[in-house]
Amino acid sequence: MNKRFWSVLVVLALALAVLASCAAPTNTPGPTATPTPDISKVSLPLADTVQTFKAFLAINESAQDYKDNVVWKKVAELTNVQLDFTSVLSSNYTTEFNLMLAAKTYPDLFAYPSGSGSVNYTGGLEQAVDDGVALDVKPLLATDAPLYWSLLNKPEILRDIQTDKGYIPGVYQVTELTNDKPAFVWGMMIRKDWLDTDGLTMPTTIDEWHTVLTAFKDKNGATFPLLKHLGDNPIFMQAYGIVANPANQFGSGVGLFYPDTSGKIHYGGVEQGYADYLKTLSAWYAEGLYDRDFDTRGIYDLPGEAALVGTGKAGATGGYLAWKGMFYGAASTQTGFAWVAAPAPKLTATSDLPSEQVTFPKYVSDPWVITKACKNPDLLLKLFNWMCTDQGQLLMNWGVEGDSYTMVNGKPQFTDKILKSDKGASAYLEIYNGNFAPLKLEHGPVQSAQLIDAATTTEQNVQVDSVNTVYLTWQLTADESTQVNAIMSDIQTYIQEQYVLAVKSPTVAAGWMATQAAQIKSMGIDNAITIMQTAYDRYMAKK
Amino acid sequence: MQGTKREGKIRVDWRRNRTYYFLLLPVLLYYVVFLYIPMGGLAMAFEHFSPAKGVFGSAFVGFANFVTFFKSYYFWRLIRNTLILSALGLMFGVLSPVGLALLLNEVKGRLFKKTIQTATYIPYFISLVVVASLIKIFVAPEGPVGNLFSSLFGLDNSLLTYANGFRPIMVVSDMWQMTGYIAVIYLAALSGIDHEQYEAARIDGAGHWKQLLHITIPGIAPTIIVLFILRTGQLLNVGYEKIILLYSPGIYETADVISTFVYRKGLLEFNYSYAAAVGLFNAVAGLAMVLLSNWLAKRYTDTRLF
Amino acid sequence: MDTPFRKESLPRKTFIVFNALLLSVLGVIALIPFVHVLMASISDPFKLAANTGLILWPKGFSLVGYQKVFESVEIWRGYLNTILYTAGSVALGSVLTIFGAYVLSRRNLYWGNKAMFFITFTMIFNGGLIPTYILISRLGWIDTPLAVIIPNCMSAFNLIIMRTYFQTIPESLEESANLDGANKLQILFRIMIPLAKSSIAVVALFYVIAQWNSYFQAMIYLRSANLFTLQLVIQQILLKNQATTASASGSSAYVSVVAELIKYCVIMVSIIPMLVAYPFIQRYFVSGIMVGAVKG
Incomplete structure (x- = not known):
C-alpha cells in the first residue's frame, strides 16, 4: 500500500486513537499499560523559567495551527516548557522535511510521520542518529522519563521501536489496539x-x-x-x-x-x-x-x-x-x-x-524525534514524562476539563461542544488535544466509543473482518x-x-x-x- | 607588450566608466548571491548526496549519476518529448505573436485596436495554477471543449487522458495565454519604426505588401531574433510547472519531459543527486542551444544577444 | 495622412474587413474562458454539477460559493500580504533592472559584454531548488517576507528588454548632454529615465504580474499563516476543500457539491483584481510605449 495512504490512515488512527485513548485512565489498564503510582507523581513546573523548544510538525489540512492549540498553551502554563511550533501542512511535510534536512536548520524536535506527509530519512532513524541528526533517547529515558519508560520497556514494544543498534530514536506514542486488530481499515x-x-x-x-x-x-x-x-x-x-x-x-x-x-x-x-x-x-x-x-x-x-x-x-x-x-x-x-x-x-x-x-507498528505510533541540536533534551523528556501522569494524560488526550470534557462518574466524557461541533467532532477535537500524547492507551477505544456511534463501528468491523491485517515496519x-x-x-x-x-x-x-x-x-x-x-x-x- | 596594452585599456575604461560600474555593482551582487552561489550546489550531481552531510560531506561518485541517466529506459523518450514540445513551442510561441502584432498594426480604428489588444493580453495575467484548472475544466467531458470532442468524435474521457491530445493542449493553451503578451512587445517595436520610412516608400509607389516586407519586418527583426534566442534558452525547460499540473502516467508517452522527470526524481522520490545530474544535463544542453542560435544569428544577421 | 476606407482599393478593403473579423474572433476566444468561469461561479451548485458544455449564462443563481470564499479571513490577509510583497519586490527589481539595463546598453564599456553574459547565463543555467533553499535559510530569511520579496525580484529577460530600449536612444543625445557638462548620473536620471518612462512602466508591470501570480516561493519559504500570499491562500483553500474530510467523521454537509462551485469562485477572486486594475495600467502602458516610440 502506498505510503501516503497509510499516512492518512495513521493520522486518522491518531485522531481516533486520541479520541479513543484519552479515555479514563482509571479504566482497566490494557496489556501495555500499568502505570506505577510511585513514579507517576511529577512536581510542576518542570523548569523555573520558561524554556522554549522549536518543534517542526505536520498538521492535517483541517486541523488548526499548533500555535493556536488550547492544550499546548495549557502545557506551557503548567510546566514552563514551551514549544515554538512550525506547523507544516501534511501535504507539504515530505518536501519541507527534506528541505529542512538539506538546509541543516534542525529544530529541537520534529515529527516523523509514516502516514500523511510521511517522511523517510535515508537509512531510517538509526542512520539519522549515526549522522548526528537525531538523538538516541534510550540512555536518558530511565532517569528523565521513568514513568514513560516503565510503559515502554516491554519486549513487544521495544521490538518495533528499537533499532538494530539498540537506539530509541524518538519519543513514541504508546497506543493500544484493541482486539488485536485495527479499529478500522481502508x-x-x-x-x-x-x-x-x-x-x-x-x-x-x-x-x-x-x-x-x-x-x-x-x-x-x-x-x-x-x-x-x-x-x-x-x-x-x-x-x-x-x-x-x-x-x-x-x-x-x-x-x-x-x-x-x-x-x-x-x-x-x-x-x-x-x-x-x-x-x-x-x-x-x-x-x-x-x-x-x-x-x-x-x-x-x-x-x-x-x-x-x-x-x-x-x-x-x-x-x-x-x-x-x-x-x-x-x-x-x-x-x-x-x-x-x-x-x-x-x-x-x-x-x-x-x-x-499496515506499515506502522502495532503498539506505538509515529515518534517525535529529538535532534542533536536540542540543548536540553532532559527537560523535553521530562515534559513527555509528565504527559504520562494522570493529569498529563487527561490534558493531552481529552483537552480542558469543563470545556472539551467533563468528568462523569470519574470518567472523562466529551462535551457537546466537541460532539456536536459543526466541524465534525474529531476535527474539532484536534483544536483541543495536542495531537500527540505519549500515552494513548485505552483512551483510544473509550474516545472512539463516544465519538463514533455503534452503527458505524459495526460497519467498520464489516471491513476490518474481511481482511487479514499484517503489521510491518521493516526498514x-x-x-x-x-x-x-x-x-x-x-x-x-x-x-x-x-x-x-x-x-x-x-x-x-x-x-x-x-x-x-x-x-x-x-x-x-x-x-x-x-x-x-x-x-x-x-x-x-x-x- | 600585449598585456600592458590591455591593462592600460582597462585602466582607462575604469577611469572613464567608474560611475557605470558602481551602478552595475548591486545588479551583479544580486546575480552572484542568488544565482551563482546556488550553482555551486550542483556539485551534488557528482555525489551520493545526503542532506544531513551536505554538499561538502557527501561521497563523491564522479559521473555515475549521469551514466545511470544515459542508460535509463526512458532516456530517448525524454529527449524526444522535450525536443518536440519545445520545437512546437518555439514555432507557435514566436510566430503567433508576430502575426497578431502585424494584424493589429494594420488596424486603423484606435478603439477597436485597443479593445482587441486588451482582450488578447488579459490571459497573460492569469496565474499558472488558475490556467491549469481552467484547462482541466475545459477539456473535461462536461467542459466546453471536451464536450465538443465527445459529441464529434465520441471521446468520452478528459482530453488530457489521450497521449495524442497533450501536445495540442499545451500549444493551444500557451498560445491563448502568451500570444497577446508577446505581441505587445512586437507592437512596441513596430511603433518604433520611423514613419518617414513608410512615407518615402509610399512616394516610391511601394504597396502595403512591399512596405510590410521591406520596412515592417526588417524593423522588428532584431526583436524577433532576440526573443527567439531567449526562447531557445528556455527550450529544454518547456514550462514544466504547467506540465506537472496537467499530466498523468497514462500520457507520459508524450508528456514526460526531462524537467518533469527531474521533478519526480528529486522532489517526489528525493533522489537529489540523480535529479541534479539530469537537471545539469538539461541545463548544459540548453546552454549549448542558446550559444548555437546566438552564433547563427551573429553569422547570418546583424543581431545577437551577446 | 491615412487613406479613408472608401478610397482604398478593393483587395485592401477586403483585407481590412477580413482582418477586423479575424481579430474579433481572436478577441472573443481570449475572453470566453473568463465568461465561462464567471457564469459558473454564480450558478446553483447542483445545477452546475449537472451541466455540460460552455456556460454563457448562470445556471440558476447562487452566491454561496463566494460567501464561503469570503468568509475566510485568510483571503483578506493574503490580499494585503501580496500587495505589500509585490510593492517591495517590484520597486527593488525595477531599480536594479534600470541600473543594469542602462549600464549594459552603453557601447564603450570594457566589461560590458562580459557582464551581460554573466547575467544572461543565469537564464539557462542555475542551481535549482535545494541549493537555493539552503542559501535562503543560511541568510536567515525562512519565514520572513524577504525570502519572497528579494530572491526573484529581477529577471534577466526584463533587463534585456529594457536594455534593448536604451540602445534605441540615439547616442547623440548623451553626447550633447555630455558637452553641456552633465555627469553620467545626471544623464541617467534627467534624460534617460524620463525618456524610458514607458518601457520602465512595461517592465514594472511584468514584475507586478509575476510577483502577484507566484506561489512557489511563498509555499516553500513561508511558514506562518499570517505571512501567506493570496496565491498560497487560494492553494490552501483548494487543498482544504479536498482534505477537510480527512479527519471529519461525518459532518460537512454538501461540501462536495459546493467544492466544485468554490473552484470557480476562487478562480474569479484571484483574477478579479488584475482584471479591474488592468484597464487603468494599460492606458498608461500602451500610450507610454507610443510616446516613447515617437520621442525615441
Whole structure:
C-alpha cells in the first residue's frame, strides 16, 4: 500500500486513537499499560523559567495551527516548557522535511510521520542518529522519563521501536489496539439502496461485484459504477494476492513490496495475480464498469468522488468509512440514498481472506524525534514524562476539563461542544488535544466509543473482518535504500504508465506477463527483491 | 607588450566608466548571491548526496549519476518529448505573436485596436495554477471543449487522458495565454519604426505588401531574433510547472519531459543527486542551444544577444 | 495622412474587413474562458454539477460559493500580504533592472559584454531548488517576507528588454548632454529615465504580474499563516476543500457539491483584481510605449 495512504490512515488512527485513548485512565489498564503510582507523581513546573523548544510538525489540512492549540498553551502554563511550533501542512511535510534536512536548520524536535506527509530519512532513524541528526533517547529515558519508560520497556514494544543498534530514536506514542486488530481499515463503500432496488445482495467475490456493477450501470444509470479507490489502495488487488500496489505513485522502498505467509518477499508487478487483476479491471473498464477517469482522478479527490456518488453517477468506491458524511452530504437530491460499508472482495467464495498490510507498528505510533541540536533534551523528556501522569494524560488526550470534557462518574466524557461541533467532532477535537500524547492507551477505544456511534463501528468491523491485517515496519539501511532506489527509479515510472495502458486496453493486460513483467525483470527487479528479502529477514530475526 | 596594452585599456575604461560600474555593482551582487552561489550546489550531481552531510560531506561518485541517466529506459523518450514540445513551442510561441502584432498594426480604428489588444493580453495575467484548472475544466467531458470532442468524435474521457491530445493542449493553451503578451512587445517595436520610412516608400509607389516586407519586418527583426534566442534558452525547460499540473502516467508517452522527470526524481522520490545530474544535463544542453542560435544569428544577421 | 476606407482599393478593403473579423474572433476566444468561469461561479451548485458544455449564462443563481470564499479571513490577509510583497519586490527589481539595463546598453564599456553574459547565463543555467533553499535559510530569511520579496525580484529577460530600449536612444543625445557638462548620473536620471518612462512602466508591470501570480516561493519559504500570499491562500483553500474530510467523521454537509462551485469562485477572486486594475495600467502602458516610440 502506498505510503501516503497509510499516512492518512495513521493520522486518522491518531485522531481516533486520541479520541479513543484519552479515555479514563482509571479504566482497566490494557496489556501495555500499568502505570506505577510511585513514579507517576511529577512536581510542576518542570523548569523555573520558561524554556522554549522549536518543534517542526505536520498538521492535517483541517486541523488548526499548533500555535493556536488550547492544550499546548495549557502545557506551557503548567510546566514552563514551551514549544515554538512550525506547523507544516501534511501535504507539504515530505518536501519541507527534506528541505529542512538539506538546509541543516534542525529544530529541537520534529515529527516523523509514516502516514500523511510521511517522511523517510535515508537509512531510517538509526542512520539519522549515526549522522548526528537525531538523538538516541534510550540512555536518558530511565532517569528523565521513568514513568514513560516503565510503559515502554516491554519486549513487544521495544521490538518495533528499537533499532538494530539498540537506539530509541524518538519519543513514541504508546497506543493500544484493541482486539488485536485495527479499529478500522481502508475499505469498500457501496450504494446499499441500489442493491436493494436491484434485488441483489452485498457482493463478496469478484464475480458478484461484476454482477452488481453491471446492474448499477444498466438499471441505475451509473456512468462510473466503480470509482478508482481513494488513496489508490489495492482493495481489489488484494483478492488476487497482491498486497502492495506496485504502481503506487507515492510508494517507495518497502511500501512497494510485501512478504507472503512463508516470509518470501514479492513485487506485485511481476506476479501472475497482478496480471489477472489487470485483466479483470480492463474488461470492466471496457464494459463501462470501472471509473473511466481513473488515470486523472486525484488520489484523494474525496469531494470529487462524493459528488459523483451523490449525483447518482457512481455506486462504489474505496476509502475510510469515516468519510461517509461527505457522501451523504453530496446526495441531498438522491431519495433513499444509503451508503454503507462492503467487505473486501475475495477472488472466489472459497478463497482465503485477503491480506492487508499496515506499515506502522502495532503498539506505538509515529515518534517525535529529538535532534542533536536540542540543548536540553532532559527537560523535553521530562515534559513527555509528565504527559504520562494522570493529569498529563487527561490534558493531552481529552483537552480542558469543563470545556472539551467533563468528568462523569470519574470518567472523562466529551462535551457537546466537541460532539456536536459543526466541524465534525474529531476535527474539532484536534483544536483541543495536542495531537500527540505519549500515552494513548485505552483512551483510544473509550474516545472512539463516544465519538463514533455503534452503527458505524459495526460497519467498520464489516471491513476490518474481511481482511487479514499484517503489521510491518521493516526498514532498509542507507546502502540498501540507495541500491533499491537506483533499481526502482525506472521501474516505477514504467509500471505506473503501463498499468494505465493495461487497464485501458485488454490486449495490453492479456500480454502483461510476456511483455511488461518480462521488461520489469530485465530492469533488475530480482536484485531489488533480494535486497528487500535481506532487510525483511533482519527485521523478523529481531526479537 | 600585449598585456600592458590591455591593462592600460582597462585602466582607462575604469577611469572613464567608474560611475557605470558602481551602478552595475548591486545588479551583479544580486546575480552572484542568488544565482551563482546556488550553482555551486550542483556539485551534488557528482555525489551520493545526503542532506544531513551536505554538499561538502557527501561521497563523491564522479559521473555515475549521469551514466545511470544515459542508460535509463526512458532516456530517448525524454529527449524526444522535450525536443518536440519545445520545437512546437518555439514555432507557435514566436510566430503567433508576430502575426497578431502585424494584424493589429494594420488596424486603423484606435478603439477597436485597443479593445482587441486588451482582450488578447488579459490571459497573460492569469496565474499558472488558475490556467491549469481552467484547462482541466475545459477539456473535461462536461467542459466546453471536451464536450465538443465527445459529441464529434465520441471521446468520452478528459482530453488530457489521450497521449495524442497533450501536445495540442499545451500549444493551444500557451498560445491563448502568451500570444497577446508577446505581441505587445512586437507592437512596441513596430511603433518604433520611423514613419518617414513608410512615407518615402509610399512616394516610391511601394504597396502595403512591399512596405510590410521591406520596412515592417526588417524593423522588428532584431526583436524577433532576440526573443527567439531567449526562447531557445528556455527550450529544454518547456514550462514544466504547467506540465506537472496537467499530466498523468497514462500520457507520459508524450508528456514526460526531462524537467518533469527531474521533478519526480528529486522532489517526489528525493533522489537529489540523480535529479541534479539530469537537471545539469538539461541545463548544459540548453546552454549549448542558446550559444548555437546566438552564433547563427551573429553569422547570418546583424543581431545577437551577446 | 491615412487613406479613408472608401478610397482604398478593393483587395485592401477586403483585407481590412477580413482582418477586423479575424481579430474579433481572436478577441472573443481570449475572453470566453473568463465568461465561462464567471457564469459558473454564480450558478446553483447542483445545477452546475449537472451541466455540460460552455456556460454563457448562470445556471440558476447562487452566491454561496463566494460567501464561503469570503468568509475566510485568510483571503483578506493574503490580499494585503501580496500587495505589500509585490510593492517591495517590484520597486527593488525595477531599480536594479534600470541600473543594469542602462549600464549594459552603453557601447564603450570594457566589461560590458562580459557582464551581460554573466547575467544572461543565469537564464539557462542555475542551481535549482535545494541549493537555493539552503542559501535562503543560511541568510536567515525562512519565514520572513524577504525570502519572497528579494530572491526573484529581477529577471534577466526584463533587463534585456529594457536594455534593448536604451540602445534605441540615439547616442547623440548623451553626447550633447555630455558637452553641456552633465555627469553620467545626471544623464541617467534627467534624460534617460524620463525618456524610458514607458518601457520602465512595461517592465514594472511584468514584475507586478509575476510577483502577484507566484506561489512557489511563498509555499516553500513561508511558514506562518499570517505571512501567506493570496496565491498560497487560494492553494490552501483548494487543498482544504479536498482534505477537510480527512479527519471529519461525518459532518460537512454538501461540501462536495459546493467544492466544485468554490473552484470557480476562487478562480474569479484571484483574477478579479488584475482584471479591474488592468484597464487603468494599460492606458498608461500602451500610450507610454507610443510616446516613447515617437520621442525615441
